[in-house]
Amino acid sequence: MKRDAGTVAAVKARANIAEIVGRYVNLKPVGGRLVGPCPFHQETKGSFNVHPDKGFFHCFGCQASGDVIDFYCRINGLEFREGLERLAAEVGVDVGQARRDPRAAKRRQERDACLAMHELADRYFRHVLATPAGAPAREYLDRRRVSPEMAEAFALGVSPAGWQGLADVLRSRGFSEDQGVLAGLLSAGKNGRVWDRFRDRLMFPIRDGGGRVIAFGGRTMGDGEPKYLNSAETPIYTKGQHLYGLYEARPHMAKSRRALLTEGYLDVITLHQFGYGDACGVLGTALTPEQTKRLSGFASRVDLVFDGDPPGRKAALRAAQMFLSLGGGCRVVPLPDGEDVDSLLHAAGREGFDACLERAEDGLAFCLRVVRETYAPKEIAAWAVEFLTGLGDAALQSVFIPRVSSGLGLAERELRQSLGEAAQRGRRQPAAAAARPRPQGLDIAPRDAELLAFAIRRADYRAALAEAGAAEALAGAGAREFFAKLVGDGADDLETRLDTAQSAFWAKALMEPVENDDQAAAVFDGICRFLRDAREDDRRRALTEAIRRAQAQGAYEEVLRLLGELQALSGRGDE
Numbered sequence: 254m255k256r257d258a259g260t261v262a263a264v265k266a267r268a269n270i271a272e273i274v275g276r277y278v279n280l281k282p283v284g285g286r287l288v289g290p291c292p293f294h295q296e297t298k299g300s301f302n303v304h305p306d307k308g309f310f311h312c313f314g315c316q317a318s319g320d321v322i323d324f325y326c327r328i329n330g331l332e333f334r335e336g337l338e339r340l341a342a343e344v345g346v347d348v349g350q351a352r353r354d355p356r357a358a359k360r361r362q363e364r365d366a367c368l369a370m371h372e373l374a375d376r377y378f379r380h381v382l383a384t385p386a387g388a389p390a391r392e393y394l395d396r397r398r399v400s401p402e403m404a405e406a407f408a409l410g411v412s413p414a415g416w417q418g419l420a421d422v423l424r425s426r427g428f429s430e431d432q433g434v435l436a437g438l439l440s441a442g443k444n445g446r447v448w449d450r451f452r453d454r455l456m457f458p459i460r461d462g463g464g465r466v467i468a469f470g471g472r473t474m475g476d477g478e479p480k481y482l483n484s485a486e487t488p489i490y491t492k493g494q495h496l497y498g499l500y501e502a503r504p505h506m507a508k509s510r511r512a513l514l515t516e517g518y519l520d521v522i523t524l525h526q527f528g529y530g531d532a533c534g535v536l537g538t539a540l541t542p543e544q545t546k547r548l549s550g551f552a553s554r555v556d557l558v559f560d561g562d563p564p565g566r567k568a569a570l571r572a573a574q575m576f577l578s579l580g581g582g583c584r585v586v587p588l589p590d591g592e593d594v595d596s597l598l599h600a601a602g603r604e605g606f607d608a609c610l611e612r613a614e615d616g617l618a619f620c621l622r623v624v625r626e627t628y629a630p631k632e633i634a635a636w637a638v639e640f641l642t643g644l645g646d647a648a649l650q651s652v653f654i655p656r657v658s659s660g661l662g663l664a665e666r667e668l669r670q671s672l673g674e675a676a677q678r679g680r681r682q683p684a685a686a687a688a689r690p691r692p693q694g695l696d697i698a699p700r701d702a703e704l705l706a707f708a709i710r711r712a713d714y715r716a717a718l719a720e721a722g723a724a725e726a727l728a729g730a731g732a733r734e735f736f737a738k739l740v741g742d743g744a745d746d747l748e749t750r751l752d753t754a755q756s757a758f759w760a761k762a763l764m765e766p767v768e769n770d771d772q773a774a775a776v777f778d779g780i781c782r783f784l785r786d787a788r789e790d791d792r793r794r795a796l797t798e799a800i801r802r803a804q805a806q807g808a809y810e811e812v813l814r815l816l817g818e819l820q821a822l823s824g825r826g827d828e
Contacts, residue, residue, distance in 0.1 A: 260346065265338060267344040270321040271305045277328055278303075284703040293317045293550075298435060307757075311818045313812075316801050318819065328550055329462045339463050350682050360488065363768045367436040367489045370428055371458075371466040374438055377422050378410025378456040378469075386569065390455050393474040397519060398599055403526045406501065407457065412471060414453035416647060437468070437487040451482060457518045459484070459536065460500040470497070470518055470536065483537045493541035496548060497521055498533040500532040503551060505530035512552035513586075514540075514572070516559055520594035524558075527598050527606070532558075539568065554582040556613060561588045570623050573616040577653075583616035621660035633661050638671050701732035701820065704780065706762040708739050711773050715740045721781050793819060 271287055274280065280287040280303060291301035291312040299315035313316040317327070326336030341347070381387050384405075390411035394404055412419065423433045430447040433439035441449045454471030461467045468484035486492055496514075498521040513524060513532040524532035533550070535544065537717040548555060557572050558772050559565040569585050576583040586609050588597060598606055615621070624636050637657050644650050650672070658665040697705070704726060708715050719740040727733045735755055768776060796819045 260341070261337065263346045264341050264344060265308060265321055267346055268310055268325075268340055269305075269319045270310065270324070271303055272413065273321050273340075274310060274324055274668070276504075277685055282763070291317065292510075306819070307820060309602070309816065310818055311800075313804055316695055316797065316804070318797065318816065320820070322328075331545070331547070333464065339461070343463060344539055363435065363488045365735070366428065367487055368465055368467070370423060370433065370436045371468070371489070372439055372699065373422060373426060373428075374419055374469070375408060375410065375458050375466045378412055379408060381413055381418075382409075382411045383410065386413045389474055393455060397595070399519070399522060400526055403431055403522050406525070407498070407522055408466075409449075410456040412451040412454050412456055414450065416448040416452065418445060419449045419451070437485045437490070446467055447735050450484075453477070454482065457497065459490070459495060461489075461495065461499055462500065462503075464500050472518065481537055492536070494543045494547070496533045496535060496544055497536050498525070499548070499551075499698060501525065502531050502533045507549040508554045512555045514548065514555050514557050514566075515594050516568070517593070517595070520558075523595045525596050527603055529606075533827055540572045540575060542575060545572075545579060549576065549579050549581045552581075553768070554584065556584050556610065557585050557592055557616075558586045560593055566623060573620050574640060577616055577620070579650075580649055584609055584613040585616060585619040586613045617656060618660070619658065625661055634663060634668075634671070637663060637668060638675055640670075641672055642675050697729050697735075699734045701727050701729055702758075705732060705735055705739070705758070707773075707776055707780075708736065708770070710767045711763040714777055718780065721777075722784050723780055725787065726780065726784055726814055 271280065274287075277292050277410060277744040278289040278301060280289040281299075282288075285304070285306065287303040287305065288299045289301050289303075291314055293312065301310065301312045301317075303310045309318065309320050310324055319327070322333070322337055322340060324629070325331070325340045326333055329336060329339075331339065344817045382390055393591055394409070399409075414565050420430070420433060420439055423438070424430075430439060430441070434441045434447065437448050438450055441447050441481075449531055451469060453473070455474055457470040457472070458466045459468040463597060466486070470484070473480055482726050483492075484490055502525075509531045511531055511563070513529055515521060515524065515532060515534045517534060521534040533548070555576050557569050559569040559572070573583050573585060588594070588609060590598070594606075597609070601608075620640070624633055628636060641650055641653060643654065643655060654668060654672075655665060657663070658668045675739040704718075704723060708718055708723075724733055724736055727736055740771070797816055800815045800819070
């Protein structure tokens with residue numbers, strides 16, 4: 254998807270920033286602005302300001318700032334492209350019409366078809382649950398003590414035991430078998446036969462941030478295998494990016510600023526049934542950095558509620574590390590041996606679970622205890638270095654180093670020395686890698702390769718590329734060296750000055766079709782837009798730092814002036 258400032262402008266014009274922010278923050282009018290508690294950090298007073306007339310927000314506490322799209326992306330833990338698309342859909346802006354890339358249009362059509370098929374599947378599964386074919390599922394829900402209200406709130410359904418039930422529904426609505434397979438709702442055999450992917454299972458719909466069904470989890474109600482069957486990756490669903498129940502929990506998290514993270518579908522539903530509306534769960538896989546980042550956008554603190562067995566402790570250890578690396582707060586909630594969330598709540602009720610919450614252990618303290626109790630001495634030291642290095646942020650490291658050293662019985666001086674050696678090794682590795690021969694061609698990033706190939710095929714654009722500062726867009730030193738040869742003196746004997754890897758790349762680039770004048774102009778314009786956006790990003794970072802300094806000095810008029818300048822840079826697009 255190419256950057257499109259028009260799309261961004263249309264979304265910003267249509268989206269009411271006060272209404273969007275008001276979904277998550279209790280705003281009160283103060284003068285010509287709206288004020289409330291910041292949703293991005295814990296505070297006791299309202300430092301979060303929304304300026305509806307200017308279309309931006311700013312927190313004087315944590316310095317979070319931006320427009321309505323920035324807020325929507327941050328609060329939902331979304332990358333800019335996905336956030337723009339979702340917000341555009343909510344406010345009625347057709348992103349697809351703003352794109353001229355036919356490949357993007359095809360992807361949009363595929364996504365729209367997948368969403369429509371999942372909506373059909375959701376209605377079909379819910380319908381079957383209420384029919385005689387759904388009797389075993391209803392009996393199962395009764396045995397698991399899932400209330401009818403919760404079954405309705407989470408849109409539970411059932412896939413019948415047959416092989417063609419959903420396939421027939423999709424065909425009746427004009428969808429092909431190939432489309433059903435692409436959506437992950439049908440499976441295809443080598444002989445071309447197609448059948449329902451989910452059969453004879455209790456169905457849990459998985460929703461995106463806008464409430465749309467994008468995938469399913471299916472659980473057997475007997476002894477069948479696998480116990481859980483989840484949707485494969487599709488044009489609308491990527492494993493490791495979503496959390497079960499996050500859409501339902503989001504309003505509660507906005508109030509509590511806490512998230513309860515657990516493992517199973519039924520555990521999430523049971524937590525909601527007992528009044529813990531800020532609960533969500535991982536989707537059958539280990540917690541990922543993307544899920545961690547997304548959840549951290551909603552909650553200042555995450556309480557991890559995993560099983561107390563060895564696999565559960567291992568999962569909790571990894572999850573706690575990930576949340577700590579973001580600088581967020583997290584705790585690990587201990588469960589009695591042999592109990593999971595569902596069994597504990599039904600046996601001991603809220604009183605029993607609240608007792609576990611009261612005994613929750615600080616995330617870092619939990620990590621240090623588990624490592625100390627289960628790791629060998631050499632492994633302890635290695636874990637400490639790996640954990641602290643993974644923080645990345647020097648300020649976080651300075652906070653954690655004393656606690657890690659004392660908690661693991663390591664000398665702080667030696668730990669700091671090991672961190673320094675690890676950082677030094679990290680700095681040496683790129684240089685060593687660059688020094689190794691590259692017989693198979695240039696080791697450059699795809700974006701660098703595209704720019705270089707264009708400069709090779711269209712020599713008439715080389716001077717213009719150099720003047721526009723194209724070298725700034727090249728990420729690798731090898732690519733910048735190559736580009737310098739392309740735009741330097743001595744064009745007549747250029748090929749004789751190329752090394753073996755560069756010559757191979759040159760020959761490969763010339764084998765591709767040469768861009769015509771219109772195509773070349775479009776490519777050049779795209780490079781110029783990228784460079785302009787990069788310079789704006791640099792300016793945006795400089796302004797943000799200036800705002801921080803002005804705030805620290807109490808220069809609020811200067812803060813507002815800088816915020817206005819920052820807002821003037823908001824005409825950037827999606828990608």
